[in-house]
Amino acid sequence: MKKITAASRTLVLAGMFSLVLTAIAPNAHAQYSYYALTPCRVADTRNANGVNGGPIVGSGTQRSFAVRGVCGVPTTAKAVTINLAITGMTAGGYITLWPSGQTQPVVSSINFSGTEPALANGAIVGLSTNAQDLSAYVGSNSAVHIIIDVTGYFQ
């Protein structure tokens, strides 16, 4: 039996790829080229406190990370392909990623239960031009550690 199904995640994946398609769609307002990177950890809230470090992101709160300028992502990058991993959650919920400074969209970047020790999802997210260019919101009754690994960028 070779077939692998991941039906429960279909909605989430569709949401994510919509941005990819937008970014490269012929009718989009801008066309971006993709630059691949060796995977690189941009942020890890388990580390010492800092812009891209701790503390853990609290329940119902948002944080903004600084993606451009690290891991080889240039300040001219418009979007990044990432792997979003989470851990430390004790209750179910979701996390939304979006370019900082914009209205938080009604989307989710990963959905989780409170029983999994760690979980990850791939995503393509846009970046703002703020110093802290990527916002994250924890829609959960639990605080969640967020780990973001970048694998490439669009510009």
Place this chain on the structure above:
Amino acid sequence: MKPMPSSFRRIAVSCVLAAVFCWPVAAATVSKLNDDVLAPLRGPVVTKRILLNKVPLYAHGTAVIDLEEFQLWAPGGKVIVKDGKSVQYLDPPPMRFFRGLVNGDPESFAFFSVDGATKAVYGLVTTPDGKFSVNASRRRLAPRDRTGNADRGDDFDYFLTASDERDEMPMTGKTWECGADKMPVLTHVSKRTSAETTASVHPILAQGISGTQSYAMAVEVETDDELYAAASNSVSAVTALVTNLTGAVSTIYNRDLHTNVVLQNLHVYSGGPGTDPWVASDIYNGLAELGNYYHANHLALKRSAVIMLSGKTTSSGVAWESTIGEGDAPATINAVSTYSGAYAFCGSIGDLSGSFTSTVPDPNATTNGTLYGMPTGGNNYWPLEEYAHELGHNLAGHHTHCVAITDAERIAAGFTDGSPATSASNFVDHCFASEGGSCFAGANYQTGSQGIFKGTVMSYCHNVFIGQVPQSRFTFGQPIEPSHHELDDYMLRAGGSIGGGNNIVSAVGTFTMSTITALSSVQANSTGNTASVTSANGGTVTYAWTITGGTITSASNVASITYTAGASGNVVLRATAYRNGTNGSSFPSGGVGITDTKTVTINTCTAPSITSQPSSTTIVTGQTATLSVTASGTATLSYQWYTGNSGNTSLPVGGGTNASLTVSPASTTSYWVRVTNGCGTADSVTATVTVTTNPPSVATLFYLVTPCRIIDTRDPNGPQGGPALVSRGTRNVTVAGVCGIPAGVVAISVNVAVVTPSAGGYLTLFNGPSNVPLPLASTINFQTNRTLANNAIVKVGSDTINVYDGGPTMHFVIDVNGYFK
């Protein structure tokens, strides 16, 4: 007659060794003694008197010395040796002691001791006709003598030293009182039976003592490290000297005062200079610190008197008067607060011509004389005189040249304390002295009308030597029956069975306590600081801690304590361990402890501590990275950044002296920072600034692919199949040429799935070739048995990607849905 009421105390000082007197020299002769005369003393213990016959004490005849064996040490008495780190309890040495009189003469006395190990005999005999000492000198045996004398039991020659000092002056005074009646009666001191006593009319009993009763005076003897040094650093020598001295004193007291001086404990300090508790350098402060020390540390230790036999050169002694049985009372000496009581201080005990060595000439000896004999004459009588004299002050009171005849006679003579004496004939002896104008200061001795000095052991005459002979009698005065007063609250430890001369020498235990283990400095107001000691061979040990500059927060009677430091200055910790009676031996409880003191500095400065570490980061060439550190600690904190790994100070960063550091290295570089203040340093972790090139990759476009399986490790082994990926292993997967992916592809968009992993973990997908180092990143996280998928865009290198397994050995599947090129 009481010289002064018992409630009124004063100190009495024996005068300076009066070598300044110059009088006709009396001759001392030394002759060899046939040691067969002494053989009975080496025989078995007998319960009746021993006679030494034909002792050649006189120029034209011999004497019979009538002796009884007596017990000098109190039951349970110990030689307590302290070296500053441990206390060793030794049983008394196996010496036997004998006392008696010569030819029944009540004005004589004889004392002999026999060393139980060497059988060496020492003796001291006084009669009205002279003073004699018997000394053993180790013999150099000729070969033929070794066999011929094999059964003699010893290898000593004996010499009799005789002075021709004649003790013929009768005492002018009559009687004077002592405090012996304050002591309890020991009914078992004498080893004679009542029947023997009645039948023998023993000469000692002829002193007016009825039955077999006598008093006992238990003396705690202190010494100092100076005496130990004077005794050639020999515990045995100090012990032998003190026991011989005490035995001779006991013989004098037994004869005159019906009192047995019992040696309760002997304290020897063997740790070298400065390790004893005695720092005073003069007799007054010496007496004061003795009183203070015993009042503070040994108040509950029962004793009749405490006497210090000091090796310090003071040439005199001092003691409190009439204090036996009175307990301690606040007093001052030379403005030093102390306690008066039955305390006496004897100085210059070790001033015996530099050593305790006998001065007996012995042409056959390999060395001149032998160690720790009895005082042999000359100034060597000094320790005995002084010991008996100062202890006599505790017991009796005044110098006998200050004591008139009776109350009625004294009043009739107009003599009261503080008023001048009016008649020389009213005093017990005529040894010249002036003590505040109140004592006999007659001119008789100045004119020599009395011919020679005479006095009792309680007069200043004991300091007057003519030639090598002291001009005192070893007596308190006329033999008297002690009067009887109240016994009151007198405390005495001596008791139990006294008898037999068969002491056993053995070390019954060495009780040790370690020095205090504690940090040498602690933070101000810090809590939970610990200090501890350990002890060995202690049986049941009691500890007592005291502290200054802090507060003990645990129990203070245990081996390990915790304490809170004060705000500044020092914490002084003092621990004492007491050994209680165990191992079948009776140790003085509460009286003998080992003490250690440790001073801990209070540190009011808090060393730096890093509260936020610098983080590693990645920059593109030409960009800057800022590393920051946050630290706590007492101001002012200073910073120095270094390149390299934490702890390596060889490469400081110029100008890198702030809490944050902005750098722009050309290549990947590690940094760390050391934070310093006045009391310490803290090193940060190593933070690495990784430098990548810009642009790191090429611009690409996305090409859709019909979803297609690149690899499924559940398939048979092959480039697109198995085997399963082993835990911590990396699989290099070729993607070009598969599923329509062209060579030179830059990245692929995939869905990666894990199949029922046996444990939780993660996979990392990254670009090839196979020698690309594993980056700190993950692509999918999973838990046990959870089949799970995630999408990812993965950079391709050399047409391959790498799959690292951060979980158990497991299967994975990768499906591609597009690529960038």
